[in-house]
Amino acid sequence: MRPELRTVIPGPESRRLAAELRRFESRNVTCITEGFPVFWERADGASVWDVDGNRLLDLTSGFGVATGGFNDVVFTKAAAEQTGRLYHAMGDVHPAASKADLCRLLSTATFERWGAGEGKSILGNSGFEAIEAALKTACLATGRRNVIAFEGGYHGLGFGALTATGLPPFADPFRKMLADFTTFLPYPYCFRCPWKCPGEHCEETGWPSLRDAIGHAHAHQPIAAILVEPAQGRGGDIFPPRGFLRMLRDAADEIGALLIFDEILTGFWRTGALFACEAEAVVPDLICLGKALTGGFPLSACVGRAGIMDAWPESDGEALHTSTFLGNPVGCAAGVASLRRWLDPAMPGLVRTAGEAWERALHSVLPRCVSVGEVRGRGLMWGVELTGPGREPIPVGPIVERALADGIILLGGGRLGNVLSVSPSLAVDAATAHWAAEQMAGWIREQAAHCPPDQSPVDRDLACPR
Ligand SMILES: Cc1ncc(COP(=O)(O)O)c(C=O)c1O
Incomplete structure (x- = not known):
């Protein structure tokens, strides 16, 4: 279930397709940067294979759609x-x-x-x-x-x-x-x-x-x-x-x-x-x-x-x-x-187990990072709000891009753009949830470490290289 990367992300075929889109799709639709996007080839459970053969871990259920996982047989x-x-x-x-x-x-x-x-x-x-x-x-x-x-x-x-x-x-x-x-x-x-x-x-x-x-x-x-x-x-x-x-x-x-x-x-x-x-x-x-x-x-x-x-x-x-x-x-x-x-009677139990695994994973790992202001959520919907010492918002865009480079698909959200949004499918097991939370903590710390200490956290993050 963990990512297996064969190329840097995005790989050459994703980059080629991005260039096509940049030319032929209205430019406001797909965000194309050095690190975004990957083009999907197929998906199964919580795994997504891109057009370069990389296997990524999706923690968004594809915008909250594939709650049962991708390629769900039903x-x-x-x-x-x-x-x-x-x-x-x-x-x-x-x-x-x-x-x-x-x-x-x-x-x-x-x-x-x-x-x-x-x-x-x-x-x-x-x-x-x-x-x-x-x-x-x-x-x-x-x-x-x-x-x-x-x-x-x-x-x-x-x-x-x-x-x-x-x-x-x-x-x-x-x-x-x-x-x-x-x-x-x-x-x-x-x-x-x-x-x-x-x-x-x-x-x-x-x-x-x-x-x-x-x-x-x-x-x-x-x-x-x-x-x-x-x-x-x-x-x-x-x-x-x-x-x-x-x-x-x-x-x-x-x-x-x-x-x-x-x-x-x-x-x-x-x-x-x-x-x-x-x-x-x-x-x-x-x-x-x-x-x-x-x-x-x-x-x-x-x-x-x-x-x-x-x-x-x-x-x-x-x-x-x-x-x-x-x-x-x-x-x-x-x-x-x-x-x-x-409506199947087995659903409440399945969702409870998954929700508890995410709660344990996120709450045991993330609050230890100084820039995590709050970890909140329920079930399969979680937000990690990043803030400076005075609750100034720390933008999560760089972390979302960093996660993708390591093969994890996440989304940013929040009206201030400072919430890492985790909306996994039921296909992610407890061990992977814990591992993913540790990865997130690593990127959050890494981002903070990149920044000169004499600036406010917001400025620090804006100044950080992607
Ligand atoms: C709460 C909520 N309402 C409405 C929408 C709009 O749905 P759609 O993007 O399918 O038009 C979304 C999409 O993310 C949503 O999260």
Whole structure:
């Protein structure tokens, strides 16, 4: 499972392909530097082989998608069988059978499991499309236009989702075209608590001030929906303290708004529960799903309480929200197979064991590094926040690139760009988790050692060679 490198990273074939991309792909899409990227050839479990024959260890599950590991037999068998029979149908006109099976199972896995009646779905291709469907549903169900979302939240980059994404660098270049329907509120980010709550006692300061802010926003412009990630992924792997989701549920009910959980990343065991909201037993009105829903085929879903979804009028042959590839047969078949697997009674035990291994590995090794401000997470979603003595952010870009050079695929995140994001698949065993944590500690120390001691940690890291 550990990396086996045959060339320097990136190898010659990856470099050749990068030059092609630099010429023929829009230049903002793929980040190409001396050390990035590698081009993937095949993958199995947590191992990825690149086009130069190097075997790398992936600690991202490919953006949190391959929770069961790559080349997962459940997913590939179902997808291959469906591909052999039919790989395109007429999604909203004459669908494939697998679309009906998937919508049925999505209801079983969500609202029915939560004892909240049946759920109805709108399928999409990418995660952000599920968000767009949720926002439109909120508009139809409430007759209102405004949304509350959270600083640091990431909901995807379509125009609706982007308008509710609380990471300004994604939205700023397009401000002139974006609608203005979102009020952003602080997210409970305890390491940098916006309300300076004592301990984790948000009920004294945090929750009341959020409740006030929601009420204030609603009084100004009626709120259609509160959109939130139950744990923020891209914003820095942040898990809010208990009570947050319950408070949002109460606030949404009070003002007659819908509560939308974006579980595109957190769904399907990423945080140790089937859905992150289950840790607080709070049921949303709409839940957005993607990524591990299929284990790799581009398919997403907005699932809602049936009564709320019925705000959409009956289709008269011209669906108001659809696309050419909606309900793709292969994606739906992969989704059905994945959902059956995610609902398997063995899953909680498997995820608990893996989560405990990561907790042990990261907590035993990383806090010993001076620039590790916090190690946080749950299940298969962990963040390592790097900071200087005054909690100044230390950018993780150089470490991500250093890790790749050693054959480990990691991602950086956090609104300040200083969180190493570890979202491994179930395929990584405990010994490898421990080894990977030690590697991380080595790179973090190495980066600190490269830097002249008379500069602040931020300056030191910016000045470091990559
Ligand atoms: C929480 C969350 N919501 C939405 C999205 C957008 O999904 P996609 O990139 O598939 O459009 C992502 C993607 O990372 C995400 O993590």
